[in-house]
Amino acid sequence: MKISKINRNDLCWCNSGKKYKKCHLEQDTRLEELALAGYEVPSRGMIKTPEQIEGIRRSSQLSKTILDNLEEIIRPGISTEEIDRYVHEYTLSCGAHPAPLNYKGYPRSVCTSINEVICHGIPDDRQLKDGDIVNVDVTCILNGYYGDTSRMFLIGNPSPKAQELVKVARECLYLGIEQVKPFHRIGHIAYAIEQHANKYGFSVVQDFGGHGVGIAFHEEPFVQHFGSQEDGMVLVPNMVFTIEPMINAGSYKTKILADGWTTITVDGSLSAQWEHTVRVTDTGVEVLSL
Template identity: 55%
Template sequence: MGETITLLSKREIEKMRRAGRLAAQLLDHLAPMIQPGVSTLEINDEAERWTQAHNAVSAPLGYHGFPRSICTSINEVICHGIPNAKQILKEGDIINIDVTPILDGYHGDTSRTFFVGTPSDKAKQLVEVTEECLRRGIAAVKPGGKIGDIGAAIQEYAESYGFSVVRDFVGHGISNIFHTPPQVPHFGQRGKGKRLRPGMVFTIEPMINEGTYEAVILQDNWTAITKDGKLSAQFEHTIAVTETGVEILTLLD
């Protein structure tokens, strides 16, 4: 049986656009906090305060028991890092901040990897390549294309630098529900997978590792780290397939 992919109406996409804009504003608001000496819990608490002040709620908080409002994934953490008071940012770290406010019932899901102070050359390259992977993945989206086109574009670019693409976590459909079909792998073959149709809305969120793509889940049942302890970076946008191509919904004005 094929999974059912919901196509969103123009009205729903406008709601997604508003939620997406709020998510982008939240990341911009948090960016100045990303300094040595700041705890990830402080960043989380400010995200929660700001989200509530904008008449929105934090989708991650309580989602399948997740205890915080955002994900903070530092260095070897691939995704789903849990903010806590003892985790203090230090010079040279990289940190992915993943936010998903719900505004008027619809989800805005986006993430960026930030530098804490001055990164190492390897960290800088990994983060820049990961951001370009997201751009290339988005550029591969067009009506009539296939989901495999997205993963192929990302995988080819990441691997050309000797980096690897995480297999265990993928992009996903999103609307008034946090995670829906289709799944959007960040690796794959052109011309394979589900056909892209106008009205499909999903995230593209490549997680690119310095070393092996293999992941290990810690005992908290959330935090995913690289098996070899090397760095991981991620960028994420929520996008809509349009009649003519693609629209990024998680952008500032």
């Protein structure tokens, strides 16, 4: 795999305005060596420009604001349809568009996943009740850029086991984020998440994971949340993707319901998920949706 084909004194391919030798030459050379050694490396298209990163950051911050606002709204008795209506109207009022709406036929503006629902729960007239746990997954499109984030909400007083699951799932997210740095691999993220979940007797969903995001809703790379440190793509600065571990209290196996979207645990156990959009920096990570 030949990556670097630009003369040293030409302008860099990334449109930085710098000469190639002062910009991406060293990184490209290292990636080429890794590719020849059998590593999976990112294409140039996965590396975002400063303009794109700023757009993704703004969209991610809008998605975060919506979740922040929901902290004051979500309570026992509210229906997931009401949550959807709020997200839809607020998103439009900010000059943005809810990415889930009509995405591959998805009928709502947000995903609401309650208790045993792992992901992609469709809002309806179901009312949240005391003891529920619910994930709300928000993705905005602002000026053409996507920002994706989700968080868990505790309704009333969930069981100690449910509260522990939600807490551990959040810890898994941040332990995964700590592994984001140049020339680490996606496997470093996955390993940290799985080891922490397993320590508490929980499992990590394998059928879904994080993904590149920003210019489209779902881009490369796929970000698995389980497995070896030696797995997955090499990370380089200005890659942007989500980390969104889905942690189950029981089996990691999933089942998609007849609506084609709602995904539940096969054994009816609880599931919890937290998500951020992150950027690889020159030295580590920036959480764009924090």
